[in-house]
Amino acid sequence: MRVQSYIRQRNGLSAELISVEIELSLQPGLPQIHILGLPDAALRESTLRIRSAIRSQGFRMPQGSQVLVHLRPSHLRKSSRGLDLAVAAALLWEMRQIPPPPPDSIPVVYGALTLGGEVEIPDDAEELTPEPGTVVITGRSSSYSMAPVELPYASWRLSQLRDLEKAPLVSAAQNEVKFQRPLATAQSFPLAASRVAEVVAAGEHSVLVAGPPGSGKSTLVESVAAWLEEPNVVGPASRCFAKAESGCAWRPVVRPHHSITPLAMIGGGGQLWAGEISRAHSGVLIMDELLEFHPEIQESLREPMETGSITITRAGRSKTFPSRFLALATTNLCECGQYVPGARALSKCRCSRAQRRRSRARLTGPFADRFAVLTFSDGWLGAKAATTKAAEATKARTAVEVGERVAKAIDFRRQIREQRVANAYLDSAQIEAGLTSFQRAMLQDTFGNGLSLRRRDSVLRLARTFADLRQSVTLSHQDLDEAIHLGLHGHLLLDEWRE
Numbered sequence: 001m002r003v004q005s006y007i008r009q010r011n012g013l014s015a016e017l018i019s020v021e022i023e024l025s026l027q028p029g030l031p032q033i034h035i036l037g038l039p040d041a042a043l044r045e046s047t048l049r050i051r052s053a054i055r056s057q058g059f060r061m062p063q064g065s066q067v068l069v070h071l072r073p074s075h076l077r078k079s080s081r082g083l084d085l086a087v088a089a090a091l092l093w094e095m096r097q098i099p100p101p102p103p104d105s106i107p108v109v110y111g112a113l114t115l116g117g118e119v120e121i122p123d124d125a126e127e128l129t130p131e132p133g134t135v136v137i138t139g140r141s142s143s144y145s146m147a148p149v150e151l152p153y154a155s156w157r158l159s160q161l162r163d164l165e166k167a168p169l170v171s172a173a174q175n176e177v178k179f180q181r182p183l184a185t186a187q188s189f190p191l192a193a194s195r196v197a198e199v200v201a202a203g204e205h206s207v208l209v210a211g212p213p214g215s216g217k218s219t220l221v222e223s224v225a226a227w228l229e230e231p232n233v234v235g236p237a238s239r240c241f242a243k244a245e246s247g248c249a250w251r252p253v254v255r256p257h258h259s260i261t262p263l264a265m266i267g268g269g270g271q272l273w274a275g276e277i278s279r280a281h282s283g284v285l286i287m288d289e290l291l292e293f294h295p296e297i298q299e300s301l302r303e304p305m306e307t308g309s310i311t312i313t314r315a316g317r318s319k320t321f322p323s324r325f326l327a328l329a330t331t332n333l334c335e336c337g338q339y340v341p342g343a344r345a346l347s348k349c350r351c352s353r354a355q356r357r358r359s360r361a362r363l364t365g366p367f368a369d370r371f372a373v374l375t376f377s378d379g380w381l382g383a384k385a386a387t388t389k390a391a392e393a394t395k396a397r398t399a400v401e402v403g404e405r406v407a408k409a410i411d412f413r414r415q416i417r418e419q420r421v422a423n424a425y426l427d428s429a430q431i432e433a434g435l436t437s438f439q440r441a442m443l444q445d446t447f448g449n450g451l452s453l454r455r456r457d458s459v460l461r462l463a464r465t466f467a468d469l470r471q472s473v474t475l476s477h478q479d480l481d482e483a484i485h486l487g488l489h490g491h492l493l494l495d496e497w498r499e
């Protein structure tokens with residue numbers, strides 16, 4: 001297990017980033033922590049503190065093996081006040097006493113430990129200069145002050161060693177803002193799935209795909225990111241455009257792990273930092289396993305999904321960050337993953353009603369309502385499996401075909417309809433324009449009985465995209481019909497789901 005931390009050379013003015021690697025070595029004798037790579041006396045003494053902290057927090061030291069800590073580069077004599085936490089964390093991850101971070105990420109850890117396992121911020125922590133985008137795992141306050149110390153960079157704050165279990169360790173790769181057009185998958189999509197994908201990508205409508213594992217949910221949302229409109233001068237892609245000179249080739253694709261904290265996701269902290277949702281601005285925010293995200297995150301996402309920005313207020317100060325992103329989310333609806341509400345329900349689900357009720361409670365109505373499309377993926381696979389529908393299964397579109405259809409729809413919208421922003425960003429007046437009296441009656445029939453105005457607007461935006469896919473300036477009844485199906489029925493099924 002390898003982490004990174006900071007050391008100071010004896011006469012060094014600034015802290016330097018080093019690699020800290022833990023190795024468990026089967027050697028006789030009482031288990032000890034051996035720090036290799038020219039530690040100074042203070043660092044050698046820290047091993048007692050690390051051992052004590054680990055035990056006090058209810059973890060164990062390895063038995064029958066020695067802990068070797070390699071500090072690299074090894075030729076410099078080193079001192080550090082923040083290596084305690086780095087060694088303890090690496091050891092707990094190495095021994096799997098705490099789920100380790102994803103293999104492609106190297107956490108940066110800098111904190112001091114007390115004998116009881118409390119984590120403190122070393123007094124030189126404010127001087128660190130981590131690379132932009134790095135999140136430093138450290139303590140909450142320093143030993144001489146109980147007040148939380150403010151740091152001029154992103155950090156995860158632990159009160160005690162045990163908090164590591166809760167610390168969101170987002171894979172560096174998952175977390176990376178990609179500025180390359182992602183590759184669309186080589187596979188093909190069942191017709192129903194491809195229909196969802198093309199309307200979502202062409203109109204930038206947010207989508208929640210619920211359904212059993214293995215039904216292609218993730219593949220679908222990944223592909224959508226690749227088919228989006230290219231970053232352009234106006235509209236939500238403006239941030240990317242601003243970066244064009246420095247090599248921005250694509251819109252950001254941010255995919256936080258579900259263990260992320262509300263603070264890291266939404267933003268906040270002493271310095272009012274922007275969160276992941278603002279890094280996704282003008283691009284895509286992918287949320288896998290949506291129900292596993294912290295409930296507070298669902299709550300906080302409602303504002304940016306509605307307005308395209310987020311205002312964070314803390315201790316009387318507030319700051320607004322742009323957060324206009326295309327939300328692409330996937331989830332199971334129960335623990336075994338097989339449940340979907342509606343007529344097909346319960347066929348394969350092995351969960352108890354109480355279990356399903358618990359899962360259901362994790363998705364709040366107002367949050368689900370922010371998604372333009374709520375669709376169930378079980379039908380996609382069903383079409384493949386059912387022999388009576390064998391013909392359906394052969395109806396599939398390749399990723400390339402879907403991508404071409406999306407590109408044509410976007411071109412049509414830009415060149416023929418001369419509309420520069422995606423349909424998802426049209427305001428109420430724009431989407432009402434040009435409706436026939438029959439269509440108004442159709443909407444009145446559907447939405448007259450107390451359904452939310454948000455759903456109605458959302459359905460109309462979807463209908464516009466269906467028309468774009470047909471290269472038509474006017475909406476047909478079928479566009480509206482299909483939009484009602486995709487933009488309303490899923491939401492209704494979820495609303496009516498009671499256990």
Ligand SMILES: [Zn+2]
Nearest residue numbers: 334336349351
């Ligand atoms: Zn189930």
